[in-house]
Amino acid sequence: MTRATDDRLLPDDLPQAWRSGLAAQLQPGEAVQVWLQTDLDDRLHFATNLLVLTDRRLLACAGEQWRCWPLATGQHFQHHDHAGVGTLALHDSERRLATWRYTLALNTEALRLADQHTRQVERLAHPDHVVEDEDGLCPRCKAPLPPDDDECPLCERSTPRPPSTWALLRLWRFARPYRGRLLAGFLLTLASTAANLVPPYLTIPLMDKVLIPHQTGTPITVEAVWPYLAGLLGAALVAWALGWARTYILARVSERIGADLRTTTFNHLMGQSLEYFGGKRTGDLMARIGAETDRINVFLSLHLLDFATDVLMLFMTAVVLFSINPWLALVTLLPLPVIAWMIHTVRDRLRTGFEKVDRIWGEVTNVLADTIPGIRVVKAFAQEKRESARFAAANRRNLETNDRVNRVWSLFGPTVTLLTEVGLLFVWGFGIWQVGRDHITVGVLTAFIAYISRFYLRLDSMSRIVSVTQKAAAGAKRIFDILDHGSSVPEPARPVHLARVEGRIELRGVAFRYGNRAVLRGVDLDIAPGEFIGLVGHSGSGKSTLVNLINRFYDVSGGSIRIDGTDIRALPVAEYRRHIGLVLQEPFLFFGTIADNIAYGKPEATRAEIIAAARAAHAHEFILRLPHGYDSMVGERGQTLSGGERQRISIARALLIDPRILILDEATSSVDTATEKEIQRALDNLVEGRTTLAIAHRLSTLRKADRLVVLDRGQIVEVGPHDALMAREGHYYRLYMAQQRLAEADAAEGALP
Amino acid sequence: MKISLERDAHGLLVLIDAAGQRHAGVQPVRAFPLSAPGEGVALMSADGHELAWFDALDALDATSRALLDEELSRREFMPRIRSIAGVSSFSTPCDWDIVTDRGATRFTLRSEDDIRRLDGARLLITDSHGIHYEVADMKALDRPSRRILDRFL
Ligand SMILES: Nc1ncnc2c1ncn2[C@@H]1O[C@H](COP(=O)(O)OP(=O)(O)O)[C@@H](O)[C@H]1O
Ligand SMILES: [Mg+2]
Numbered sequence: 001m002t003r004a005t006d007d008r009l010l011p012d013d014l015p016q017a018w019r020s021g022l023a024a025q026l027q028p029g030e031a032v033q034v035w036l037q038t039d040l041d042d043r044l045h046f047a048t049n050l051l052v053l054t055d056r057r058l059l060a061c062a063g064e065q066w067r068c069w070p071l072a073t074g075q076h077f078q079h080h081d082h083a084g085v086g087t088l089a090l091h092d093s094e095r096r097l098a099t100w101r102y103t104l105a106l107n108t109e110a111l112r113l114a115d116q117h118t119r120q121v122e123r124l125a126h127p128d129h130v131v132e133d134e135d136g137l138c139p140r141c142k143a144p145l146p147p148d149d150d151e152c153p154l155c156e157r158s159t160p161r162p163p164s165t166w167a168l169l170r171l172w173r174f175a176r177p178y179r180g181r182l183l184a185g186f187l188l189t190l191a192s193t194a195a196n197l198v199p200p201y202l203t204i205p206l207m208d209k210v211l212i213p214h215q216t217g218t219p220i221t222v223e224a225v226w227p228y229l230a231g232l233l234g235a236a237l238v239a240w241a242l243g244w245a246r247t248y249i250l251a252r253v254s255e256r257i258g259a260d261l262r263t264t265t266f267n268h269l270m271g272q273s274l275e276y277f278g279g280k281r282t283g284d285l286m287a288r289i290g291a292e293t294d295r296i297n298v299f300l301s302l303h304l305l306d307f308a309t310d311v312l313m314l315f316m317t318a319v320v321l322f323s324i325n326p327w328l329a330l331v332t333l334l335p336l337p338v339i340a341w342m343i344h345t346v347r348d349r350l351r352t353g354f355e356k357v358d359r360i361w362g363e364v365t366n367v368l369a370d371t372i373p374g375i376r377v378v379k380a381f382a383q384e385k386r387e388s389a390r391f392a393a394a395n396r397r398n399l400e401t402n403d404r405v406n407r408v409w410s411l412f413g414p415t416v417t418l419l420t421e422v423g424l425l426f427v428w429g430f431g432i433w434q435v436g437r438d439h440i441t442v443g444v445l446t447a448f449i450a451y452i453s454r455f456y457l458r459l460d461s462m463s464r465i466v467s468v469t470q471k472a473a474a475g476a477k478r479i480f481d482i483l484d485h486g487s488s489v490p491e492p493a494r495p496v497h498l499a500r501v502e503g504r505i506e507l508r509g510v511a512f513r514y515g516n517r518a519v520l521r522g523v524d525l526d527i528a529p530g531e532f533i534g535l536v537g538h539s540g541s542g543k544s545t546l547v548n549l550i551n552r553f554y555d556v557s558g559g560s561i562r563i564d565g566t567d568i569r570a571l572p573v574a575e576y577r578r579h580i581g582l583v584l585q586e587p588f589l590f591f592g593t594i595a596d597n598i599a600y601g602k603p604e605a606t607r608a609e610i611i612a613a614a615r616a617a618h619a620h621e622f623i624l625r626l627p628h629g630y631d632s633m634v635g636e637r638g639q640t641l642s643g644g645e646r647q648r649i650s651i652a653r654a655l656l657i658d659p660r661i662l663i664l665d666e667a668t669s670s671v672d673t674a675t676e677k678e679i680q681r682a683l684d685n686l687v688e689g690r691t692t693l694a695i696a697h698r699l700s701t702l703r704k705a706d707r708l709v710v711l712d713r714g715q716i717v718e719v720g721p722h723d724a725l726m727a728r729e730g731h732y733y734r735l736y737m738a739q740q741r742l743a744e745a746d747a748a749e750g751a752l753p
Numbered sequence: 754m755k756i757s758l759e760r761d762a763h764g765l766l767v768l769i770d771a772a773g774q775r776h777a778g779v780q781p782v783r784a785f786p787l788s789a790p791g792e793g794v795a796l797m798s799a800d801g802h803e804l805a806w807f808d809a810l811d812a813l814d815a816t817s818r819a820l821l822d823e824e825l826s827r828r829e830f831m832p833r834i835r836s837i838a839g840v841s842s843f844s845t846p847c848d849w850d851i852v853t854d855r856g857a858t859r860f861t862l863r864s865e866d867d868i869r870r871l872d873g874a875r876l877l878i879t880d881s882h883g884i885h886y887e888v889a890d891m892k893a894l895d896r897p898s899r900r901i902l903d904r905f906l
Contacts (some may be wrong), residue, residue: 039858044830046856083832084884095762104882111897167844352904359865359906477844481864484844516883713801 192242207443258297283365582656
């Protein structure tokens with residue numbers, strides 16, 4: 001057999017390093033089906049090993065060692081993962097044959113290999129039985145793949161790369177809409193800077209034509225003086241007018257850019273999935289959107305303007321200086337390279353320092369955002385002192401970091417001043433020497449001194465801006481961190497619009513993990529339109545997670561969820577959620593009136609609709625008993641209402657949008673039995689004619705369910721109506737009996753005198 | 754009779770409890786894997802119930818102890834970062850090339866929030882696939898690594 005034949009049988013994408021080794025192992029005519037390059041060895045050290053499934057064998061290479069297992073009936077893979085490490089174990093009916101380990105990045109490939117292996121072994125056992133190849137399907141979600149494409153459009157997740165351009169320059173995106181006004185502002189800056197340069201120029205003739213001749217005996221005449229003085233006044237007035245116009249225009253523009261930035265960031269944040277918010281601290285996000293947009297704003301409106309003026313001024317002054325006397329001008333510019341070098345060395349340290357300051361500022365806000373909403377717990381456990389200490393510690397870290405930045409910074413400013421002073425000294429010295437040798441007049445020297453004190457002043461303030469600029473750059477980076485973060489529940493590229501939703505829900509092999517923790521595995525379920533499904537199981541079995549997936553708060557990590565046959569990832573998120581009414585265990589009321597809260601999902605609802613919804617939710621009467629009826633304000637967390645009342649408002653909220661699909665996650669768990677009855681009646685109105693998924697801790701609440709689905713540790717273990725499940729005496733039976741016993745014990749206790 | 758452990762042909766850990774009953778597929782779990790890995794190890798049954806608890810591992814005989822240690826070392830994957838060779842960018846998400854006690858690798862850091870400060874100078878970095886990397890002592894890293902790390906803290 002020649003090498004050429006071997007190579008043809010190898011998959012094209014197999015890395016070069018394996019090709020010759022594998023080719024030597026293959027038997028004549030043996031074809032590689034799937035291969036997996038694992039990244040861990042058996043001791044969990046990073047190492048690349050290979051596992052290959054051919055049409056007749058499994059081959060594995062670890063180090064230089066090749067091993068093989070001919071396919072046989074009874075041979076199977078077991079797969080599990082823990083702490084980010086996946087394990088594939090090959091077993092036959094007697095024992096474990098081998099294990100492979102890999103990081104979860106390779107999970108899909110590993111599962112694909114295991115699936116393919118299962119199918120091939122099945123074919124061995126039943127050669128006439130047709131086992132369908134899943135070639136045209138996405139290995140992850142089993143959705144049909146587009147022809148000639150290996151990448152599933154639904155599962156495909158490109159990790160966003162950070163754009164490496166300078167954060168401040170990226171602000172241009174927000175400045176673009178205002179470029180006309182920005183240009184006007186710039187031209188005004190140019191003009192006003194030029195006007196500012198006129199007065200020192202007038203000192204030359206004032207000196208040389210008026211003052212010096214006076215000293216040598218020529219009397220001063222009004223006619224000789226007044227044009228110069230008028231010129232000085234005029235220049236000042238023009239500079240004032242231009243400066244006013246420029247500041248006004250540019251400040252307005254930058255204020256608008258800042259506002260746009262803030263709104264855009266907030267909008268972007270609203271588009272993020274729950275996963276994003278789960279991983280972020282509230283205080284930090286608040287600090288970014290609040291303080292940092294403001295800092296950028298101030299930078300744009302004040303400092304950037306000053307900076308632009310300074311640069312212009314420097315440039316124009318330099319031109320004027322050179323035109324008067326090149327040699328003197330050269331001396332004037334002496335400190336410039338030193339300052340430029342200093343700015344260069346100090347800039348990076350400042351920026352990273354300020355980034356750090358910002359992050360720690362986020363920590364300070366985090367303590368606030370933690371403590372204030374949790375104030376009842378803090379007080380109940382008398383931990384005020386400890387929270388104070390936590391705040392003080394965060395604050396101290398803030399101080400320390402600031403101190404560190406300031407150490408660099410405090411040296412920088414005075415050094416620049418010193419350099420300019422020294423520069424001035426040089427100019428005086430060199431100037432006097434030149435005057436002494438009659439190369440220049442006293443007037444020229446005076447004008448020079450007038451110019452360069454401005455020049456150095458500018459240089460000084462410009463170098464101060466280094467710090468502000470770096471602060472703004474740090475802020476901009478943190479803002480763009482938010483803006484660059486794509487949603488993990490992305491909008492579909494080619495959205496499908498459902499005109500009408502029947503409410504059929506299909507779950508196909510749904511798997512989900514929070515980070516490296518698998519919470520749901522292989523969940524298959526078909527829910528018919530209008531069906532009432534009760535979801536039961538121990539706490540932590542994944543019930544809420546499942547409804548979160550149906551709601552698309554998260555996207556599945558494997559498998560798919562379809563509504564009326566369409567994958568929910570193909571629907572625009574907001575459009576899809578409009579069909580779902582959600583009632584949670586802990587209803588959240590926004591600050592506003594009760595009517596606003598009920599109409600939250602449908603702001604255009606009429607008053608009559610609101611009242612109808614409230615009536616159906618059995619909330620109408622208690623609302624009327626409140627002092628302002630439907631106009632009563634409910635506090636930040638609806639604190640003036642009891643749990644049951646808040647719950648009924650959230651039921652009314654769900655009723656009002658008239659959803660096709662209704663999800664109740666422990667909607668009655670946090671209230672007493674009497675209130676539960678009341679809420680239950682409200683819910684009975686709600687589930688009428690809708691596809692309903694209800695999670696309830698008290699199983700008696702689900703008596704009306706068409707089918708009960710029992711979840712246990714992330715898998716469906718039983719499905720069926722109450723009576724059938726009781727007859728099976730399985731999971732559900734045990735759950736039910738346990739509750740029954742508890743209820744009886746409670747009743748017995750209550751009956752005691 | 755004291756409890757003991759063995760491994761069956763399928764590679765499962767089997768617990769033989771004081772009553773002589775065999776439980777296959779038990780898994781050892783540390784109660785405080787980060788703050789006190791030496792204290793408190795539980796043996797959980799395959800369906801997630803606690804079968805045995807050890808305040809310290811000394812209570813076991815040598816073979817069981819060895820099996821337990823082996824199983825723990827297979828389950829616990831937390832590479833310790835020795836040095837940071839480089840990062841693709843200082844803003845997240847970015848790729849880190851690192852050398853760990855388990856060899857060199859590369860991972861993706863999703864956001865700065867995924868770096869968790871433990872007590873002292875200890876850090877826990879979670880990558881985009883949920884793998885935890887430990888920095889035992891940030892101050893003990895070499896200077897270039899420290900400088901890179903510092904940009905994210
Ligand atoms: N945001 C989250 N991050 C990490 N783990 C989570 C998160 N939410 C829930 N879990 C875990 O997922 C499992 C299932 O949770 P959940 O679906 O809320 O259970 P149930 O609603 O059935 O009580 C639990 O073990 C829980 O700890
Ligand atoms: Mg729940």
